[in-house]
Amino acid sequence: MSYRFRDLLALEPLTADELGFLLDQSKPFQEIQKHPLKKLATLRGKTVALAFFENSTRTRISFNTAASRLGADSMNLQAEASSIKKGETLLDTAFNLNAMKPDCFVMRHSSSGAADYVARHLDIPVVNAGDGTHEHPSQGLLDALTIRDRLGTIENLNVTILGDILHSRVARSNIHLLGKFGCKFTLCGPSIWVPRELEKIAPGVPIRCVYKMEEALEGAHVIIMLRVQTERLNDPPLSANDYILLYQLNAERLKLANRDAIVLHPGPINRGIEITPDVADGPQSCVLEQVTNGVAVRMAILYLVIAGATESGTHPALEAKPKESANATD
């Protein structure tokens, strides 16, 4: 099997087999993260453009680290330093970066569909690192990898997503991935952030919207917390205190879920708003594993879109394993 697309713009169009393939490809790269020497030569000589038109810390650093560990160079565009403010269009900026001949264009943008739009005009692979309120494919993959590691499977789980689902690209990518493996979803949060239309965004996937936290947590195997974008509180009108009262995940409420339930959060966490510190740091939390897995998933993505089309055979992480790693303990 190989990855059949040039780009990675969304998880929605991928089949369960293709998603499983991406996860499997990430596995050896997970091992790399445990080695004392983590740098491969797989993409040596290749260049990854990291075009972040919207602020991002962890995703940008994660992609940068992934590129670097594959031996690739990266060029960085950050919103603050860009010519966007000088009036250049997105497409012109993309064409200019492309003229410096990168081999892949990783982009984050505040407009839904922006990566899709750029991909229609560029001749190199485009990887969506988050577009508006649409999708965040690498986050969806790293979440699935984390769940599979902890629970041993991503099939037929009860997944509860809490928070501002309407504006969450993470939630959409989670639904489009895990939904193809038979997971059932319960979405919960203030009704203005959890419109009923969400129940139909992935035909065939059982999704229900509920507005009571207790109802949402019952029987959950996986709880995915979303960051409450504090700038969105008050617009729509909702007080932070009311949010905490109704929807904060605390130890007491976590008991309503399955005993072995795990808690994920894409970060950054607002401690004391959507989640209490004891839960965020507790044994059921996977927050830091998610971050580690993020690098592995992004290595797999970059490898597949840049080299995957032309190379086959042994997985590069196995083939080019750093020699020192033989004695490494982890």
Next chain:
Amino acid sequence: MLLIKNGRVLDPVSKTDAAMDVLLDGERIKEVGPAGEIGAPAGAQVFDAKGLIVAPGFIDLHAHLREPGQESSETIETGTKAAARGGFTAVCCMPNTKPVNDNASVTRFILDRAKATGSVRVWPIGAASLGSKGEAISEIAGMKEAGIVAVSDDGKPIATAKLARQVMDYCRSLDLPVIEHSEDVSLAAGAVMREGVSSTRLGLRGMPAVTEAVCVARDVQLAELTGARLHVAHLSAKASLDQVRWAKSRGLRVTCEVTPHHFTLIDEDVTYDSRFKMNPPLAAREDRAALLEGLADGTVDAIATDHAPHEPALKEVEFDRAPFGILGFETALALALEQLVHSGKVSLMRMVELFTSGPARVLGIQRQIAAGQPADLTVFSADRAWTYSVDESPSKSRNSPFDRRKFKGGPVATIVAGCTSNRIGT
């Protein structure tokens, strides 16, 4: 003189559907008679329209010609050329130009430019409020004297119910229709498409269907209060159509128009391509079904294009940053044939009505094929196969979602004031 012979004349006013000859003498129709009975006078041009349909000149109640002020997107010259190619003999141009057409000087400028460069008749619509800002009423009487045919703050509704009432009151005394772009702007704020499963899936901000209907409800009530002629522009939602139906059942002077894109496409067709972005946005499946029903049963008075050119530099951006609107002139008739007539939902005669006597009634004028009437005719084919190519359009813009669409039937000749303004090979 121009003799159009052997055509199938379709005239909704006289209910004529027969092979007829039509003789045009300058700006007027001179004679209409059964095919073969009118001899060509010496020196007359003869147009054999056998196999074609001859209809009264099409009127578009809703277009943006962008002149003055946004000539890089369209001018009166390029816009009316495109209108002629679409079979329209007259277009009503919305006042949201730069400057806004809110006084007689701008109206006269538009009419002067139309006279100098236009291919079809241009009937300006004046702004309801100064600068279309929704604060103070504009110089409506002066504009009427200069030649406007209606008023509107198109692009947005008349801002407040109070001002809308004043405008309606005033326009009643001036016998001008008030055309409303019906939208509750607070519900629409920030939205780029219709709210529903599609917007939720795409992560694009949606406006609910009632965004339009709550404004139509307001205006219908004000039309009853004032007795004004209210025309609802580019009606897109079932709920709004129900309001219009209710108003009509009460005998109010309320009319409405529907665009070809709203009776052809739905929100499920939207992709991240900004050619699918317009306002009102593409509606839900059930809305489209309701529009088709309204077009068939007479609730809808006219098909109007909302031709809204935007130069590529403006439209070639992220979906949520692109301006609203698409081209409309050249695909309107073909889409109507495809969606309404060939699908069996609407008779050919009714479709012609929606392009001719329907909009004429909204404006309070008459359009039919009869001696003494203006020599404006639209000759079209109901079956000629062709492919729309936006790159061949005389418009300065390219924002059409129908580029490369294959059609069955379309305009053949557009005759304005006895002159052939556009002719496409049969």
